[in-house]
Amino acid sequence: MxxxxxxxxxxxxxxxxxxxxxxxxxxxxxxxxxxxxxxxxxxxxxxxxxxxxxxxxxxxxxxxxxxxxxxxxxxxxxxxxxxxxxxxxxxxxxxxxxxxxxxxxxxxxxxxxxxxxxxxxxxxxxxxxxxxxxxxxxxxxxxxxxxxxxxxxxxxxxxxxxxxxxxxxxxxxxxxxxxIFPTGFHGVVSAGAGVGSTVYVAGAGPVGLAAAASAQLLGAAVVIVGDLNAERLAQARSFGCETVDVSQGGVEDQIAQILGEPEVDAAVDAVGFEARAHGRDAPEAPATVLNSLMGLTRAGGALGIPGLYVTDDPGGVDEDARSGTLKVRLGLGWAKSHRFTTGQCPVxxxxxxxxxxxxxxxxxxxxxxxxxxxxxxxxxxxxxxxxxxxxxxxxxxxxxxxxxxxxx
Missing domain, CATH: 3.90.180.10 (Medium-chain alcohol dehydrogenases, catalytic domain)
Structure with missing residues (x-):
């Protein structure tokens, strides 16, 4: 042939x-x-x-x-x-x-x-x-x-x-x-999701939806999915997820309305380096999701980061972003004793x-x-x-x- x-x-x-x-x-x-x-x-x-x-x-x-x-x-x-x-x-x-x-x-x-x-x-x-x-x-x-x-x-x-x-x-x-199924699953496992846990997944694309379904499979009590896209949020709700519209800003406030508190046990970044700031018509801001997740994950919790980050981004918003150098609030994550897992999923x-x-x-x-x-x-x-x-x-x-x- x-x-x-x-x-x-x-x-x-x-x-x-x-x-x-x-x-x-x-x-x-x-x-x-x-x-x-x-x-x-x-x-x-x-x-x-x-x-x-x-x-x-x-x-x-x-x-x-x-x-x-x-x-x-x-x-x-x-x-x-x-x-x-x-x-x-x-x-x-x-x-x-x-x-x-x-x-x-x-x-x-x-x-x-x-x-x-x-x-x-x-x-x-x-x-x-x-x-x-x-x-x-x-x-x-x-x-x-x-x-x-x-x-x-x-x-x-x-x-x-x-x-x-x-x-x-x-x-x-x-x-x-x-x-995407193992990748989403890896994201929630590395974030510590399990029976009775509360889980927030940033991003309602296919990997984020796979992560949400994986959290349910692992027995999470509540799975919340955040995104800017109304159609994708509707898809998350179609199989029992709660949702947060990040175009409205205030992710912690919306989580508090769902859970009664502004923090979750486990968080997953299924967005990656093309993230946008929260709010309507927000500009690209590649560290937004990582910083947001550190803010809304409880002390002692963990972040699973299956979202892609790169070392070379010709379309980056500034010189730092073009080399994959992001302004991440590591001090916040350190103060809350967070655990971070990044990289390719070992399928x-x-x-x-x-x-x-x-x-x-x-x-x-x-x-x-x-x-x-x-x-x-x-x-x-x-x-x-x-x-x-x-x-x-x-x-x-x-x-x-x-x-x-x-x-x-």
Missing amino acids: SGNRAVAYLKPGAVEVRTVDHPTLELQDGPGVSPEAVGRKCRHGVILKVLATNICGSDQHMVRGRTTAPEGLVLGHEITGEVVERGPDVEFVDVGDIVSVPFNIACGRCRNCKEGKTGICLNVNASRPGAAYGYVDMGGWVGGQAEYAMVPYADFNLLRFPDRDEAREKLLDLTMLSD MKYHRSLMMAILHGRVHIAKAVNATVIGLEDAPRGYAEFDQGASRKYVLDPHGALNGVRPV
Whole structure:
């Protein structure tokens, strides 16, 4: 096979579907691929027929021109697929298996991987710890918003679904296991959410909604979601969350109206570096969410920070923001003995347990994030609508595998 239809970053505000090379078990030169990686052989890898691949808010940062992503970079790090070819060193994954792909690529051999820190693998990116598919500065691995994709270190990375027929029936929910469900879950776990806790999630995009659903799964007494977008707040209320409209300012006051006190036990930043100040028509202020969460989290509480922060932001509001240097009230967090957890979610720490929760009907994640299926060729429209604030999690369907599939 020679052709492979894929979604590529074109320029700020634009993506296009183009034909790229069919993946092989060797890294080829191309947009975003570091010279050190070219020619890297992946006898330990597999080729997947992509059954579902999702548009992520992290992709949107690149498409907005808020990173140094090169033209032609094939996007997509949320991948679910069927194995159609396996490398000679793969032992435990077979052709025909339907699998979820963690967005963070890990070798399984380095110190960090052996300690379960698969988001910062030391061997899959020549530039820095950690790698991901189709993402700027993350190792040059080709993205999965495509008909076919290559996955390295398959025996270690892939989560195989136990029943092919059931996997296809529940594919719309299972596709969330590659990133946003574990990421949202990691956010609330690292914030200390549990039975009877009160939880505030900043941001009602897909990751924030996944975090809210995760807090409910963990037994939180009250889950509050804050956002500027009325449609996204309505989506949070659709599965039992309380909401705060941050365009009205005064987050603590609104939380006090709900809880009777202005603080919560656990807080999650699902916004990241493109945060805006609170209030109507507020300007961008990238430290807003972090500072707000320190103010409204009780002393001794914790902040989970799955929202993306970057070291290079060409569109930053000032020189500090352009280098990822934010004016954070660390003194406040120190005075309240807060704990902070940042960085990529180590997907493999959670994805099997969350798969079981889906398969046994304990959580309805596709409904929570309003999963919306579109064709691969419709990806430019999906990116545009998502950028305009649509309260949907767009799922691309390159081969029609999602025809007739509904959330469980």
